[in-house]
Amino acid sequence: xxxxxxxxxxxxxxxxxxxxxxxxxxxxxxxxxxxxxxxxxxxxxxxxxxxxxxxxxxxxxxxxxxxxxxxxxxxxxxxxxxxxxxxxxxxxxxxxxxxxxxxxxxxxxxxxxxxxxxxxxxxxxxxxxxxxxxxxxxxxxxxxxxxxxxxxxxxxxxxxxxxxxxxxxxxxxxxxxxxxxxxxxxxxxxxxxxxxxxxxxxxxxxxxxxxxxxxxxxxxxxxxxxxxxxxxxxxxxxxxxxxxxxxxxxxxxxxxxxxxxxxxxxxxxxxxxxxxxxxxxxxxxxxxxxxxxxxxxxxxxxxxxx
Ligand SMILES: Nc1ncnc2c1ncn2[C@@H]1O[C@H](COP(=O)(O)OP(=O)(O)OP(=O)(O)O)[C@@H](O)[C@H]1O
Numbered sequence: 001x002x003x004x005x006x007x008x009x010x011x012x013x014x015x016x017x018x019x020x021x022x023x024x025x026x027x028x029x030x031x032x033x034x035x036x037x038x039x040x041x042x043x044x045x046x047x048x049x050x051x052x053x054x055x056x057x058x059x060x061x062x063x064x065x066x067x068x069x070x071x072x073x074x075x076x077x078x079x080x081x082x083x084x085x086x087x088x089x090x091x092x093x094x095x096x097x098x099x100x101x102x103x104x105x106x107x108x109x110x111x112x113x114x115x116x117x118x119x120x121x122x123x124x125x126x127x128x129x130x131x132x133x134x135x136x137x138x139x140x141x142x143x144x145x146x147x148x149x150x151x152x153x154x155x156x157x158x159x160x161x162x163x164x165x166x167x168x169x170x171x172x173x174x175x176x177x178x179x180x181x182x183x184x185x186x187x188x189x190x191x192x193x194x195x196x197x198x199x200x201x202x203x204x205x206x207x208x209x210x211x212x213x214x215x216x217x218x219x220x221x222x223x224x225x226x227x228x229x230x231x232x233x234x235x236x237x238x239x240x241x242x243x244x245x246x247x248x249x250x251x252x253x254x255x256x257x258x259x260x261x262x263x264x265x266x267x268x269x270x271x272x273x274x275x276x277x278x279x280x281x282x283x284x285x286x287x288x289x290x291x292x293x294x295x296x297x298x299x300x301x302x303x304x305x306x
Contacts, residue, residue: 001025001048001142006057008043017043019239020263021057021199023192025142030168030187031175034202035194041177042070042146044194048175049144063141063173066091068148072131074119080106080130081115084137091138098137105133108163109156125151132156136163143167145176149183196239198263218283219261221254222247223268225275239263251278258282 006021017040025031025048035041046052047059049067078086081102088098106112109129114122122130128151135143143164149157161184164174176184191202221242240260247253256264261280268275 001059001061001063003047003054004058004060006047006054006059008040008047008052009055016197018047018194018199019197020266023199025173025175026190027063027141027173028168028171029173029189030164030184031173032184032188032191033175033177033194034181034191035177039194040197041194044199045144045146045175045177048142064091064138065142065144066135066138066140067144068131068135068146070146072127074122074127076119078119079116080111080119080122080126083119083130084134087134088137091140093138101137102133105137106130108159109133110153111156125153125156128152129156132160132163136167139167139170139172141172143172143174145174145178147178148176149178149180196241198239217258218255219258220279220281220283221256221261221264221268222251222278222281223254223275224251224278225268225271226273239267247278255283 002025003021003023006018006023007016008018009016021044033041033044043052045067046069047054048065050059050062050065051067051069076083081099084102084105085095085098088102089095091098093101103112103115106115106129109132111126111129111133114126117126119127119130128148132145132148132152135145135148145164149160152160164176164184165187167174178184193200193202193204240256240263242254242256242260242264245253245255254264254268265277265280268277
């Protein structure tokens with residue numbers, strides 16, 4: 001499956017929760033997604049699970065997918081096994097096979113005694129076992145787990161850890177979010193972080209990367225536009241978290257690490273109404289002044305944009 005230029009905002013004027021997400025979801029892989037509260041992890045997982053659609057961009061090549069949402073709809077009028085049979089049929093299984101697999105997963109999770117209990121009467125932990133079982137019984141090619149371990153007892157967490165490993169061993173892909181940084185520690189094939197509306201690889205987002213970006217080359221963008229046209233102006237959601245200062249003739253000067261300048265330019269140019277870019281200038285590194293000057297030192301690059 002592939003995400004190309006995917007963005008998601010809630011409401012036509014809402015702030016962008018995700019922007020410009022390009023992602024190849026590999027086959028046979030365990031993928032961890034991290035990020036602070038409210039950064040957009042669940043939003044990304046809903047897009048990956050296919051239960052929400054991007055506001056912009058495209059998702060192609062969707063495999064057979066199952067999803068454990070962050071919140072389970074407990075008010076549905078089913079017993080646990082009735083619900084699992086129903087969901088199994090939605091996943092394309094014949095009814096008796098869906099019931100067999102559902103019952104088996106309830107047994108594995110130590111919840112067989114609640115097979116005939118109505119969903120509304122289940123404890124939170126047992127509801128979560130049912131939520132996880134409905135996804136596992138489908139044996140999907142892509143399994144999306146949004147904090148699926150939360151509320152499970154220790155034994156059930158181990159069963160889910162094993163089930164995830166089995167899915168990947170069978171050639172599936174599991175994408176998960178979990179608040180415990182030790183969850184499946186060391187097993188993930190890829191790690192991503194949602195930050196400032198962007199999806200970054202673990203390497204791009206680590207403290208070392210942040211420090212390198214901050215200490216590395218900076219770019220000064222001089223632009224003209226209506227402050228109100230940038231929904232995220234002045235918030236960390238603006239790519240690269242630029243330093244913003246008034247410039248000459250009513251312009252605004254935005255300084256960002258060079259690694260984020262393209263993303264910031266895109267944000268300015270796609271704002272409504274769009275900003276006009278006056279100039280983009282590489283800022284010399286602060287320690288450059290301490291180095292002996294040479295005649296062939298590169299001059300700061302200054303490039304007015306069309
Ligand atoms: N259905 C919705 N309607 C409006 N805004 C939403 C909706 N769902 C999420 N948001 C907003 O999108 C942003 C990202 O939310 P999301 O739930 O994706 O973050 P998260 O990283 O999963 O957070 P948490 O770690 O707290 O679960 C938040 O500002 C949230 O308020």
